[in-house]
Amino acid sequence: MKSRICDLLGIQYPIFQGGMAWVSTAELAAAVSNAGGFGIIAAGGAPADYVREQIHKAKTLTNKPFGVNVMLLSPYVEEIMKVVCEEGLAAITTGAGNPAKYIPALKEAGVKIFPVVPSVALAKKMEKDGADGVIAEGTESGGHIGELTTMALTPQVVDAVSIPVLAAGGIADSRGVAAAFALGAEGVQIGTRFICSTECTVHENYKKAVENAKDRDAVVSGRGIGHPVRSLKNKLTKGFEKLEAEHCTVEQFEEYGAGGLRIAAVEGDVVNGSVMAGQIAGMVSNIKPCAEIIADLVGGLPAVLGHISEKLEG
């Protein structure tokens, strides 16, 4: 399992760990990088000092390359971009917006950039602006999502750009990895599977909720107000449903959900909090060390390829 992404970053496998706010801490990122993937610390909505501390912590836990995910709706984006440049990170990923204006400074500092793109148009723009690769993230993903599925978005992005494409959304085993490569991707980004890892520091209740989730439990709230977020069905998502049915304002919706992710991830209140997870949560039913998760993803590929050639070549 090799691609241009491995050479760009000096990593063994082109497997990015999703930058999940309140979930993707230094411990998780370091464990993924130590296992040959690319671990990513999520900046989420946290201040730049937190991000710097997390980077320093990860540097004590691994000597492999790792990155930071910058959520572009954060009020601290400018300072966080300065921190990632000063710390000489290998790469960042971005989400929830267009990072074009930060690309020149990142390039100057030697930090590679992989924006998450929900559309072909943004993928093309990112290539033109100097991105090193793009992450085609399908609506199967957890958290803040776009409209298109991984299956439809990935090959369209692959056809539109020459830089490497990673596929994300709905991938948690070797079948998903092989499918992503079949669509032309040269790497994958995996979030939900890594929530249920030994090294993930999220509250145990959050891990259990993902482990116990079934196929239709990861639902979307906020589509009606133009801010779709996927999380596990609970009292909070039922409240969102009610608010949307009553044609609430964006402000009312945001006020109801404020702080929900921290309540679930840190306090472990998975009834009233926001348990962001992707549709593939239904297939995640155990907790394993990151090294084992990655060994399974890679080690399972020959059997998947055997199945494909047996069924397709007769």
Ligand code: TUI
């Ligand atoms: O960013 C994510 N997923 C996230 S961010 C997040 S933090 C949060 N917490 C509470 C409420 C809202 C957010 C939780 N999950 N994924 C990457 C992603 N990026 N998904 C969609 C996009 C995206 C959307 C529009 C990327 C670019 C974009 O561009 C618009 C434009 O300006 O062209």
